Amino acid sequence: MSLSKQDVDHVASLARLGLSDEEKETLRDQLSSILDHIAVLNRLDTDAISPTAQVIELFNVLRADEVLPSLTQEQVLANAPSSRDGFFEVRAVLGGDEGGSA
């Protein structure tokens, strides 16, 4: 399994991960090699096997719908790189003029 440069660019973009050209080239080689090792799984016929996402037999863990003590707004925002008026502050998501003041 050999990944292309475009594959690496696409995955890095999905992961919101800024990578240098050198990092991308190293990762292309390393990920291709790891995928070669992972291909051993194709030897197994798993058509009739159901998947296991987790191993404990617990389902729908619910609690009573009651208000309990929680962190204050100040505590939640204390680690934020930037906050304003009780909100986390970031660059305008929609970009440009149409979204900036929404």
Added chain:
Amino acid sequence: MTASELTSMTAAEARRALDAGEITSTALTEAHLARIEAVEPAIHSYLHVMSDVALAQAADADRRIAAREQVSALTGIPIALKDILVTTDAPTTAASRILDGYVSPYDATVVRRLREQGAVFLGKTNTDEFAMGSSTENSAFGATHNPWDTSRVPGGSSGGSAASVAAREAILSLGSDTGGSIRQPAGFCGVVGLKPTYGRVSRFGLIAFASSLDQIGPFTRTVEDAAIALEAIAGQDPFDSTSVPAAVPNFRAGLRADLQGVRVGVAREYTVDGMEPGVDAAVKTAIAQMRDLGAEIVEVSLPHTEYALATYYITAPAEASANLSRFDGVKYGLRLDEATLQETYERTRGAGFGAEVKRRIMLGTYALSSGYYDAYYVKAQKVRTLIKQDFDRAFAEVDVIAAPTSPTVAFPLGSRMNDPYQMYLADVFTIPCNMAGIPGISLPGGFSEGLPVGFQLLGRAFDEATLLGVAHAYEQAAGWYRQLPELGAVAS
């Protein structure tokens, strides 16, 4: 009592001495802080030493003990916490630049429980960044060194927690184990490392790596101390919906002296090419000792063992890529601003994460991406079913399974950093346990070329009582736990 005697005590020994008034928690804590200062330049177990917190906790513990007020097994006992467990009174970094400056507004549930029980927090220990690695070399703040040979790795990812106990910089410590990150460094450092059953210990406040695999557990110098530590941290927690409402037994009551009536499984699949002869020999000797103690040795088969590593390196990175999306420069930690939010995310994450974390995010994102999800992620989940069924069948025949913890002893620093897959192979014998969710323990199992060999026992889900009982009988008969690293010129 000398400082050296104080730092060589087990938690059980220290409890007796504290309650008898022979020592104080303050003296015990001061001895450990002095030991940390003496050996840290050579070992680097800690990312953050909590001297002031520890001395205040010790004074409070001494008051409680003197008044016979709310004294539990760990009241006044100095311990270390892997720096992936969040704490309100010390920074939490996960050994990553991306959590620069982060101090949690809440304690992890295990931290809260230990705090309430009066334990003394010596500090936060080094780890591979976000617990991703097998050598602790992936820390953004420098590697930890193995106390038995400082040119070698301590294992990982919980290498700082393992080294701190081996180097007598803490009586016990907590780590986390996703694919072997407690047992493998315990083996490399010659201490006891226990990964409890998935669901036994709350993961609330453990910075998540792979949520279906992660579990918190202790490093100790004896099995008895592991039983004490597990009792202190186990139990259901409303903040972790995967923590299980199972009763927490008195694990110490199950410790036994012989192995009459115990069936010990040995799996033929737990040998691999490249396995070190000295490790193989030590494990065979350990199994023979179990037979001498009365155990019946039974050959079992775990036929999908050879697929566990590949299954893990899809499942764990896939879960990690989702979990680590929260580190985006918005809510906490590092932010490097760019013109747009997308570019801010990319620059922050590109600068904040180290090479191994980037590799796993990329691998996991790829495995979950459109067009590859069924071929990789779902395929791995199906093979995980087969691995779990292997253990279900084996445990119908036997009470525990004995195996090496790792194929080799601790390897030299730097020797595997350029070959990720060679590094991943260090976990080939520890990963299946996480995939099945069962408990596992690594015990001191002798030496190969002067370095500790880890001897691993695996047990049935939620039957840590049997696992610890059997482990204790072997440990006491073998006696390897009495050997501690000399640490040459740095020993004080």
